[in-house]
Amino acid sequence: MTLTHQLVADEITLAYGDRLVVDELALEVAPGRITAIVGANGCGKSTLLRALARLLSPKSGQVVLDGVELNSRPTKEVARLIGLLPQSPIAPEGIVVADLVGRGRHPHQGLFARWSRADDEAVAAALDATGIADLADRSVDELSGGQRQRVWIAMALAQQTDILLLDEPTTFLDVAHQIEVLDLLADLNRARGTTIVMVLHDLNLASRYADEIVAVCRGRVHALGEPGVVVTAELVSEVFGLDSEVIADPLTGKPLVLPRGRHHVS
Amino acid sequence: MTATTLRAGRVHRRQRNALLIAGLCVALLGVVAVTLMVGNTFYSPDEVLRVLLGEQVPGASFTVGELRLPRVVLGMLAGLAFGMAGITFQTMLRNPLASPDIIGISTGASAAAVVGIVVLSLDETAVSFLALAGALVTATAIYGLSWRRGFAGARLILIGIGVAAMLHSVVSYVLTRAAAWDIQAALQWLAGSLNGASWERVAPLALATLVLAPLLVSRRRDLDALRLGDDAAAALGVRLRPTRLLLILAAVALIAFATAAAGPIAFVAFMAGPIAARITASGASLLVPAALVGALLVVAGDLVGQFALGTRYPVGVVTGLIGAPYLVYLLVRSNRSGASL
Numbered sequence: 001m002t003l004t005h006q007l008v009a010d011e012i013t014l015a016y017g018d019r020l021v022v023d024e025l026a027l028e029v030a031p032g033r034i035t036a037i038v039g040a041n042g043c044g045k046s047t048l049l050r051a052l053a054r055l056l057s058p059k060s061g062q063v064v065l066d067g068v069e070l071n072s073r074p075t076k077e078v079a080r081l082i083g084l085l086p087q088s089p090i091a092p093e094g095i096v097v098a099d100l101v102g103r104g105r106h107p108h109q110g111l112f113a114r115w116s117r118a119d120d121e122a123v124a125a126a127l128d129a130t131g132i133a134d135l136a137d138r139s140v141d142e143l144s145g146g147q148r149q150r151v152w153i154a155m156a157l158a159q160q161t162d163i164l165l166l167d168e169p170t171t172f173l174d175v176a177h178q179i180e181v182l183d184l185l186a187d188l189n190r191a192r193g194t195t196i197v198m199v200l201h202d203l204n205l206a207s208r209y210a211d212e213i214v215a216v217c218r219g220r221v222h223a224l225g226e227p228g229v230v231v232t233a234e235l236v237s238e239v240f241g242l243d244s245e246v247i248a249d250p251l252t253g254k255p256l257v258l259p260r261g262r263h264h265v266s
Numbered sequence: 267m268t269a270t271t272l273r274a275g276r277v278h279r280r281q282r283n284a285l286l287i288a289g290l291c292v293a294l295l296g297v298v299a300v301t302l303m304v305g306n307t308f309y310s311p312d313e314v315l316r317v318l319l320g321e322q323v324p325g326a327s328f329t330v331g332e333l334r335l336p337r338v339v340l341g342m343l344a345g346l347a348f349g350m351a352g353i354t355f356q357t358m359l360r361n362p363l364a365s366p367d368i369i370g371i372s373t374g375a376s377a378a379a380v381v382g383i384v385v386l387s388l389d390e391t392a393v394s395f396l397a398l399a400g401a402l403v404t405a406t407a408i409y410g411l412s413w414r415r416g417f418a419g420a421r422l423i424l425i426g427i428g429v430a431a432m433l434h435s436v437v438s439y440v441l442t443r444a445a446a447w448d449i450q451a452a453l454q455w456l457a458g459s460l461n462g463a464s465w466e467r468v469a470p471l472a473l474a475t476l477v478l479a480p481l482l483v484s485r486r487r488d489l490d491a492l493r494l495g496d497d498a499a500a501a502l503g504v505r506l507r508p509t510r511l512l513l514i515l516a517a518v519a520l521i522a523f524a525t526a527a528a529g530p531i532a533f534v535a536f537m538a539g540p541i542a543a544r545i546t547a548s549g550a551s552l553l554v555p556a557a558l559v560g561a562l563l564v565v566a567g568d569l570v571g572q573f574a575l576g577t578r579y580p581v582g583v584v585t586g587l588i589g590a591p592y593l594v595y596l597l598v599r600s601n602r603s604g605a606s607l
Contacts, residue, residue: 088495094548120272
């Protein structure tokens, strides 16, 4: 995976019906790095991610992959380059882990093609990378939330894409599992140079794990850059309307947001 | 984890599944064989076999060849079509309630057929065509009504249930105004019955099944991907709109042809998929198992309806007896868990 792919949003406007969600937003995804999209509820984060994954066509502007408009490329071809973990995917009842992860091979298989050695190897590698090899024959229904999230990430890994988009991969997970999932994504980024773009709610985790922060506010990019530069008390106030203090994380030196609130603060 | 151990597990599950499909085929053939032998006159397996091979057997050639064989073939094909169309809808909309007989498509065929029999006094062939048109028009209407800023499965199901209720009242209204003789014919049709099956009635359904079933089976991987949710399927490279349109068209056409030929045999489309899902190994496509379960339900149901209950009942009464409690069970279960199905 030495090739790095360029994913660019070129002045895109996104809307559901008449409701404008993203307004002429421009963004170049940093190849080979981890980007976190942050912002208040309803600011258009997930909508932006869906557009980057070609699940939503822009009303104006375009999403461009390696110089070619995303929607003009065959969708299966795009699926070999861009993987997506949606917010709430559905596991078919009774499916075992290995089979669900195997679904990630869909874009690599033709209409009548048989399951190949390469498919098995990709699934095995994905199970190993996410540390769920021993669960391969278990039913997904029996797994805990954290294990299940790892299964979905494994499915996206089996897709073997250079770009991986994730919509809130840590929701519904306890703090230990949140860290585990983010560590896993960081490993992936380091080991294979996979470009990762994720929507995250937790500013502190975003600051710690992302190379780039994209702060979205009212459908536009409000600020963009390294966490140390971007994540400030002003930004938190402007984007979230929250009064806070930002200090250096004693463990990492990255920004750490301490919300003020109305209670318990001296 | 090595690819080899992974492969072993996958092959094991696939073999289990092949075994299941073989088992269903054997069961189906068994019921078909019994159906061909049993009746007012009993014919031995030997006689039945000779008829099937084209020999002239006094008595048996007519009873088995002209009466029982078309009947059982019609039952098999209708069950196959119902099962396949049902599981296609249920999978695509990810809801066991989304089967075409619940969301009004079969009711559309029924309403058209009843109007054809009672109001227009059409003959059997014309009624079949009208039923076909009724199913297609209803499906288009439901799809059109549920399309608002895109496609939503839950909306389609609710609108479909509403449309089904409306069409049921159309059926009731027309029946209250009908002459006694027409009511007999209409009720017979509405119950879903294999009575009076003939090769002329089997032919259009056979042709439709021959084209549409392989088409659906060829799209089974897309259908499998759609089970993960629309976003996940699209991210895996499924072209949502054309795929959905193709699947809906094929499934509606199957339901329409089957209903036109055998009437709306109650709950077969609705039950076949979930039964197949319960007995199939993980990850396998449900299309073929559901089709076989559907065929088995109709053929076995007809056998029970004809000979096990004292009086002869149409097959739809038997499948309805099994299906209705299952529908209640599904609703109770979904209410209890407070979640969607």
